[in-house]
Amino acid sequence: MRNADTGGGDRPSAVPAPVPTLDAADSGGYERLRRLLIGKELDALDALDARVDTLGRSQSELPARLPDAILRAQEGAGSERITAALARPVAGALGTAVRENRQVIVDVLFPVIGPAIRKAIAEALRALVADLNRALESSFTPRGIRWRIEAWRSGVPYAEIVLKHTLRYGIDHVFLIERDSGLVLDRESAPHLPVLDADAIAGMLTAIGEFVRDSVGQDESGTLDAARVGEHLLWVVQGPRANLACFIHGVPPARLHALLEQRLEAIHAEYDEISYADEGVGEWRHLLQPDALMRDARAGDEAAAPAASRWPIVLLALAALALIAWAIVRERREASALAELRAELSSRPGFVLTGIDARRDGWIVHGLADPDAEPIAPLLSRAPHRATLDASGYLSTDDAIIARRARRLLDAPSTVTTSVRDGILALGGHASREWIAAARERAAWVPGVRSADFAVAAERDRAASEALSAIARAMPERVVTFARDTEPAPESAAVVDAIVADARRAEALGKTAGVGIAWIASGTNDDPGSEAVNAHLRTERAQWLVDALRARGVANVAVASDDPSLAEAHRRGAFIRLAVPPR
């Protein structure tokens, strides 16, 4: 239609004139004609063009509009539809992603899986710690002590004993299943558990066992013996004609498995041919009861414990005997030591024993003690136990203590001896005059002394005595010389004066030393003359000196008896010396 255009100016001029038709200038008329002929088709064509444009634009805008569209679809009732619609492609996409981009998936899931694993481990550890805490808390309880004794006797570590007793478990179901058919021959379940389709479960269990044996087992011996899901455990004990399936939660002891085997063996032994048609179905219920199984397993554990060696008991008995013997010996020794101490304390002067408390932590000695008695502490220190003294003071009337007391109170010097007999104080030895005088006054006041017998010699003054001795030694050296007969030499006056001075000093010293002073005068002679004449001269000269000294106030001078040895002096003289020389 469109190539019927007649208005083109570039048409070649050689083209023959067109077939007569509508007026070429009347284009509006042509358009009207065309509209009349194909107007509907043109409208449809325009509509299709517009729709193609719209679809093209929608296709290009789809990625941008899809998120908003999904969000809107999740609102209201459309959410379930969009979820259902996306479930399969999303699952498929996820599966493809896992296969092709595993690392990306792992990286994405790691923050989720990590905490989940940690949480699971933490829960398990918390349960274990709780069990151990219970065990530790019971360490010092009778049960804990019993476990320790069990560990000691069996040689098993205490921790294992604790775990054995604290890891709890329970039996949920026990099925006796015919091996071929998978039918339940008998069953027992723990109380309070929901009802279950035992036949279906036993059948599935048998089927799974067959499947596992067919898939994994290389021979007939390959069987499904155990399966664990979480804290639930399934044990299958295989028998020639029947199997025993035990559904357990927790951690059972190994003894339980052995017990199940024994029960299954007993069932097989009791019935030659087990089948569901037997009238004996139900007869084994008592062998399958969960409580009885757990009780028997526990009893079996205790019975299976290794027989305790008698040696520990023998050693324990010997130790006990040794302990008893030691206690007896110790008791006797203590009694002996106590009696010995009691005897010593009873006989000790100045101490009155009123009692001894023999306690476990030591002895306490009660009594009365005189301050002047011998100390008790050295005696107590020899006791086998720690001994302490609980004493009150008192005054003893024992003679020995009175003597000690008198010595202490009188402050007796070591040169004085003291003794008491029947309250009479006897003092001996020697002491100064001052002490003797004071002691005489104080002796009567000493407690326990009825009277005093003084036999103490007075001592001289040592310094005075020594000075007196020096004068006594020097005095004979002072010799008055005579010119002839009894005529003194000119220098004799000075000698007499010196003698007088020494005599007076000696007098004073004698008083101090408590010594009486008495002088004796002797004369000497020269060689000539007879012995008789010389003896007379010696006496005369001695008398002269006596007179001279008396004239000067020294009266305690006497003429000594004649001494012939003085003839040996070989000079005419006279001198004095002490009548009694000082000690």
Next chain:
Amino acid sequence: MSAVARKVCMIGDFGVGKTSLVARFVHSTFSDKYLTTIGVKVDSKEVALPGRAPCKLVLWDIAGRSHLDALNMTYLRGAAALLLVADGTRERSLNATLDLLMQARTLLPDAVAVLAVNKLDLVEQWEVAPSALAELRRTLPVHETSARSGEGVEAAFSDIAARLAA
């Protein structure tokens, strides 16, 4: 009166409706996924019998296939009855089911066998001719069932229970 349990194995070609029949008959304890994993799913249903102790059918729904392998044969062990299932709209499934019966007879020569021709709701599309069914009825108890509508299902299982209790 306590029920006596009996093992019943359901065999038949793939897609004949065994699982649907069981689903119509019992409330399943286990998921159908076991059929695709270990090849069997077990359910049970107690069937009341007039004047007798009820019979508990333990139904082993064995995954459909045209022949029984070693594993399937172990599943058959101890079965008291076989429920053969065929698809009435597929004559080949009937032949396959009869082949399975022949295989099962080597292990279970005395087991009760009942045939259920399923999909009665599509009877207009059945390829199995009535004459063939009449011929089969001379050797096997045959029930026409519909897992979709439930028609004939109870009757088929009750027939098995009755035959087992007999």
